[in-house]
Amino acid sequence: MTVASGLPQLLVVGLGNLPFPQTRHSIGHLIIDALAARFHIHMSTDRTMGGVTGRSKVTLGQTAVSLTLVKPKPLMNITGPSVAGALRNSVKASDAMVVIHDSLSHKPKALSPKIGGSANGHNGVRSIISALGGETHFHRFRIGIGRGPGDAAEYVLSKLSEEEKSYWNGDGIGLDLVCNELERIARKQVESQGTP
Numbered sequence: 001m002t003v004a005s006g007l008p009q010l011l012v013v014g015l016g017n018l019p020f021p022q023t024r025h026s027i028g029h030l031i032i033d034a035l036a037a038r039f040h041i042h043m044s045t046d047r048t049m050g051g052v053t054g055r056s057k058v059t060l061g062q063t064a065v066s067l068t069l070v071k072p073k074p075l076m077n078i079t080g081p082s083v084a085g086a087l088r089n090s091v092k093a094s095d096a097m098v099v100i101h102d103s104l105s106h107k108p109k110a111l112s113p114k115i116g117g118s119a120n121g122h123n124g125v126r127s128i129i130s131a132l133g134g135e136t137h138f139h140r141f142r143i144g145i146g147r148g149p150g151d152a153a154e155y156v157l158s159k160l161s162e163e164e165k166s167y168w169n170g171d172g173i174g175l176d177l178v179c180n181e182l183e184r185i186a187r188k189q190v191e192s193q194g195t196p
Contacts, residue, residue, distance in 0.1 A: 007057065007064055007065060007066045008063065008064075008065050008066070008096075008185075008186040008187075008189035008190055008193075009065070009066040009068070009090070009091045009096050009189075010065055010066070010067050010068065010091065010096055010097075010098060010182060010185065010186060011068045011070065011086060011087060011090045011091045011096060011097045011098070012032065012035065012067065012068065012069050012070070012097075012098045012100065012182065013028070013032075013070045013071075013072065013083050013086065013097065013098070013099045013100065014027075014028030014029045014030070014031050014032030014033075014069070014070070014071050014100045014101075015028040015029075015072070015076055015079060015099060015100065015101040015102070015124040015125075016028045016029030016030070016071065016076065017029075017075050017076050018052075018071070018073060019075075020157055022159055022160055022165065023156065023157050023158060023159055023160065024102055024145040024155065024156045024157070024158060024159075024160055025076060025102050025156040025157055026102075027100075027101075027102045027143045027145060027160065027164075027168065028071075028099075028100040028101050028102065028143070029071045030160070030165065030168055030169065031100050031141075031143070031168050031174075031175070031178060032069050032070070032071050032100070033071075033169075034168060034169045034170060034172070034175050035067075035069055035175070035178070035179075036054055036069055037169075037170065038170070038175065038179075039056060039058040039067065040056075041054035041055070041056045041058070041067070041069060042054050043069065043071075045073075048085070048089050049068075049070055049085070049086045049089055049090070050070070050072050050073060050074070050081075050082030050083065050085045050086050051070055051071050051072040051073040051074075051082055051086070052070070052071040052073070053068065053069060053070045053071070053086070054068070054069050055067065055068040055069070055090075060179055060182050060183035060186055061179070061180070061183040062183075063183050063186045063187055063190065065182070065183075065186045067182075068086075068090045068091065070083070070086045072086070076123060076124040076127075077123040077124060077127055078127055079124050079127050079128065080124075080126075080127030080128045080129070080130050080131030080132070081127075081131045083097075083099070083127075083128045083131065084128070084131040084132050087132070094132065094135050094137050094138040095115070095137055095138060095139070096185075096189065097138040097139065098138070098139040098140070098141060098182065098185065099124075099125065099128060099138060099139070099140050099141070100140075100141045100143060100178070101122055101124055101125060101140065101141075101142060101143065102122075102142075102143055102145045102156060103120075103122070103142035103143060103144055103145065104145060104146070104147050104152060104155075104156070105120065105142075105144075106142055106143070106144030106145075106146070107144045107146050108144050108145055108146045108161075108164055109144060109163075109164060109167050109168075109174060110142075110143070110144030111141060111142075111143060111144070111174065111177045111178065111181065112141075112142040112144065113139065113140070113141050113142075113181050114139070114140050114142065115137065115138065115139050115140070116136045116137045116138075117136060118136070125140065139185060141178060141181060143168070143174075145160075145164075
């Protein structure tokens with residue numbers, strides 16, 4: 001689909017591990033799949049974008065947006081070069097990129113948006129910052145998965161509960177929250193360009 005020029009552009013990257021779907025660590029992939037389903041965006045493998053991707057003009061609330069979705073193919077901890085390539089081949093500006101990732105520091109079903117700052121111990125985000133030459137000025141949607149008993153590595157690779165999956169999928173409240181935050185970012189782009 002050809003996207004009309006002048007629209008706010010967003011690159012939304014969901015972090016995860018393709019070999020481990022539906023796990024806490026792959027919640028970014030689950031949310032990308034849910035966004036693709038909600039907005040009827042066809043996803044396919046694209047080497048220039050470094051993974052499974054789709055692009056379309058969508059309406060977030062009252063705001064028309066050129067939305068590019070990406071699920072990077074490399075494993076989480078080495079995903080940086082792939083994400084940097086997707087950024088170069090799409091929106092170009094790091095502040096038009098949103099990275100969705102799991103967060104042990106937030107309660108399950110929490111969405112905590114932020115822009116910039118450190119990786120806070122998240123290896124996928126650390127890999128992205130490194131591949132961007134230290135650039136940290138991109139949006140992050142930290143998706144709370146909580147902390148389980150025992151080893152953190154085992155916990156993040158365990159399956160999401162049905163309640164968490166339905167919260168972030170389809171018509172779930174969590175997906176509504178994600179869309180609201182994406183609209184907020186797109187509106188800021190519009191306001192900074194001085195267009196309606």
